[in-house]
Amino acid sequence: MKKLLLVVTAMSLALASGCETRGGSAVGGALGGAAVGVGAYEYSAHRQMKQLEDDYKAGRIDKREYEIRKNQIEKGSILQR
Template sequence: MEKTYVIGALLLVAVTCGCSSRGGSAAGGALGGAAIGAGAYEYNAYRQMQQLDQDYKTGKMNKQEYEIRKNQIEKGSLFQK
């Protein structure tokens, strides 16, 4: 949950800086778009981890499958560790 706040704060700063000047508007827009994209990607990784944990707890996969999939998700994420 803390990571979501960090991403939100970074997005807010990027949008605010981008709106402060005409020249910064394009850069701020690009930065804001990148931040939104990264936030959406991280949220998807978070959801995948939640689903993975649930599948493991209900017995839909064994420990080895769980560890393999967990490592795959963590490699593609900045915050999932």
Template sequence: MKKMYVIGALLLVAMTWGCSSRGGSAAGGALGGAVLGAGAYEYNAHRQMQQLDQDYKAGKMNKQEYEIRKDQIEKGSLFQR
């Protein structure tokens, strides 16, 4: 959850910085879009991990399947480690 706050803070800073000048507007918009895209991707990885944990606890998969899927999610994420 703390990671989501960090991403949100970075987005806010990027948007504020980008609007401070004409030249910075385009760069800030691009940076803000990149941060927003990364944040959405990380949120999706977070939700996948939650669902994976629920499925494992419910007995829908064994330990080996759980570990394989967990590794796949972690490899595609910046923060899920």
């Protein structure tokens, strides 16, 4: 979660610096949209990982299934590694 906050903060700073010109505003808007999309995707991956850990701790899945699903989530995520 700290990494996600760091990424969002860095993107906000980049967006603010690009708002001085019309072209900068367009680029800033595009980057902002991309950042929101990535943030939502990463939050979803975080929730999936939390649910997976809860399932494993509750005994609903075994160690092998846990490792397979964890690997799948990590492959699709930038920050879950």
